[in-house]
Amino acid sequence: MLILHLYNPETNDWQSGDLNLLQLPLHGDQKAWIDMSSASYAEQQQVLNRFQIHPVIAEDYLRERHPPKLEAYDGFTLLILRAFAGESFHEYPGHAQLSLLFSNQVLLYKCQLPEEAGHYKVQAFDVNRPVTPIKEWVKSYIHTVSASYLEKLINFEDELGEFEDAMLSHGDDHKMSRIMRFRSVFRKLDRNLAYQKDMFADLLTPDDGGAGVMSQFEPVELRDFYEKFERLHSMTQMYYDQLGDLVSSYMSTSSHQINERMKVLTMISAVFIPLTFIVGVYGMNFDHMPELHMPLGYYWTLAGMAVVALGMLLGFKIKRWW
Known part of the structure; x- marks a missing residue:
């Protein structure tokens, strides 16, 4: 209409x-x-x-x-x-x-x-x-x-x-x-x-x-x-x-936030890689491993692992990665 x-x-x-x-x-x-x-x-x-x-x-x-x-x-x-x-x-x-x-x-x-x-x-x-x-x-x-x-x-x-x-x-x-x-x-x-x-x-x-x-x-x-x-x-x-x-x-x-999280995860992984290596070495089942019979071997190993971890974190800090 x-x-x-x-x-x-x-x-x-x-x-x-x-x-x-x-x-x-x-x-x-x-x-x-x-x-x-x-x-x-x-x-x-x-x-x-x-x-x-x-x-x-x-x-x-x-x-x-x-x-x-x-x-x-x-x-x-x-x-x-x-x-x-x-x-x-x-x-x-x-x-x-x-x-x-x-x-x-x-x-x-x-x-x-x-x-x-x-x-x-x-x-x-x-x-x-x-x-x-x-x-x-x-x-x-x-x-x-x-x-x-x-x-x-x-x-x-x-x-x-x-x-x-x-x-x-x-x-x-x-x-x-x-x-x-x-x-x-x-x-x-x-x-x-x-x-x-x-x-x-x-x-x-x-x-x-x-x-x-x-x-x-x-x-x-x-x-x-x-x-x-x-x-x-x-x-x-x-x-x-x-x-x-x-x-x-x-x-x-968002990309920056993801990168920051990935950086933290990467640093954590980097710290634990040498520690995992040490644990792996002393976890091997050989009969002749002199360190196994040291009275303070366990404590020396833990101390060495702590020194490695702290040294790596200090290096990351000097390089301003965190």
Whole structure:
């Protein structure tokens, strides 16, 4: 089911209904806002056919999963955006895809959410909202998409600081697994934001293909869009690198601790090797071993073993091995 809102400049109000309410071409200051989020594939095709959308543009708009894209043809501009649909970075349920196809008088809107992100909401169309140019609605959706990342990235900065303190004081494998999950989420965010940043960056030096898009937005607006997503992308990369540094620090610390334990075990083994040799010699069952008949032989042997052990420990201390 699709929802149509049609603005009538003569009565200065909005009429809501289905596609039967739409009479093309639109005249004067008439505006149409069509929500196709819940429309069937056939209904979406019907709308696109009525507006005579180019088949290539229509194909991209109809796809359920499509990388962010900005393209213009024959008075219409296609804008596909990806918003973060999770409640926080503790999980990544997927992204919300906003597909906007608009001209000076028409906005075809579609929002697709992953099943696990039922709490994510995009502001619904308000018929009481003052009438503004179509591009102002598009700008509000772009800001909504960037805000879906920005608020969570700012909040994550404090959480990351706590993570760093916790890993330095008492890091463990449980915290490591959480860090690895965060890195996985940020890797996906990095990909989505890189798409959108590059999409607007290409329009700052437009070629012939971008002329239609440039006619919809002022250069200063395009630069503002680019700077928003460039900052988000930079923050995502920074946090991803910081999480990687925590992993490296934890691995280095763990390796150092293991090396210290191995050093102690090695020194103990080194001390007992000559002592074991002495015990082995005097444990041999030969008939003629003069030391076996010495009254103080047992005590002299123990004393010699103690001297060897203490001498080796002293040597380790002089070499600063412990």
